[in-house]
Amino acid sequence: MPANSLSFLLSVIKLFEEADLPVWVFGGWAEELWQIAPGKLHNDIDFLHPATTFEHLDRFVAPTKDFQVIQAKRFSHKRAIIYQDIMIEFLLVQGDDGYYFTDFFSERYRFSWPADIFLHRANISDYNVPIASKQALMLYRQRHEQIALAYQDFLTTG
Numbered sequence: 001m002p003a004n005s006l007s008f009l010l011s012v013i014k015l016f017e018e019a020d021l022p023v024w025v026f027g028g029w030a031e032e033l034w035q036i037a038p039g040k041l042h043n044d045i046d047f048l049h050p051a052t053t054f055e056h057l058d059r060f061v062a063p064t065k066d067f068q069v070i071q072a073k074r075f076s077h078k079r080a081i082i083y084q085d086i087m088i089e090f091l092l093v094q095g096d097d098g099y100y101f102t103d104f105f106s107e108r109y110r111f112s113w114p115a116d117i118f119l120h121r122a123n124i125s126d127y128n129v130p131i132a133s134k135q136a137l138m139l140y141r142q143r144h145e146q147i148a149l150a151y152q153d154f155l156t157t158g
Contacts (some may be wrong), residue, residue, distance in 0.1 A: 004041070004042040004043065004044070004045065006124065008084070008086065009025070010127055012088065013127075013129060014127075016047075021057055022049065022051070022130070023090070024047060024048040024049075024050070024118060024130040024131060025045075025047065025129060025130065025132065026046040026047055026048045026091065026132045026136075026137070026140075027045075028042050028046065029045060030131050030132050030137055033129070033131055034134050034137070036138075044086065044087040044088065045087070045088045045089070046088075046091070047089065047091070048090075048091050048093045048117070048132055048136075049079075049091065049092055049093065050094075050100070050118060051092060051093075052094055054079050054092060061079075061081050066083065066084075067081045067082070068081060068082040068083075069081055070082065070087065073089065075104075075154075076104075076106045076107070077091060077102050077103055077104050077105065078092070079092075093117065095113075099112070099115070100112070100115075100117050100118075101113060104151070105151055105153070106154065109147055109149070111140070111146075111147065114135040114136050114139055116133040116135055118130070118132075118133075119133060120132070
C-alpha cells in the first residue's frame, strides 16, 4: 500500500494538472504545509476544485481503472475517489473575481470563501504547489458545524 507522503501528494497534483483539472491542497495537508498543524500520517488528500461543475473531473476519473469512484461520497459539492489505495476528496468551489462559494448538500448551506482562497502557492521540492489560503482553512473549520447541520438535513429530507 503506498504511503500518503509528500511525494505522493505532489505526483497527484501533477496528474490532475496534466489533465487540465485544477486542484488546490486543502484539509490536513494544507494545514501541515502552512504549519498550522504538526506533520502527521494522512489518511486522505483533500483538494479544492475551482470549477462550475464536476463534469470534467467525472469524465476524467470514470473511464479508467486507475481510479475507484466512491459513490457514497458523491454529492452536489463533493466527489471522492480511491487512487493507489489513497482516498482523494474534491470540494467544488464555484465563482470568480474574488467571490467564491460552495453550495453544500444541494444548496442547503452556501459557504462563502475568502477572496484570497486561490492566491497562495508553496515552493516544495522545486514545485509550485497550489494551496488554499490560511484564512480559507480557518473559516472552513469555523463553519463546519453549519455544514454538518446541512448534511443532517440532507439525510432526513433527501
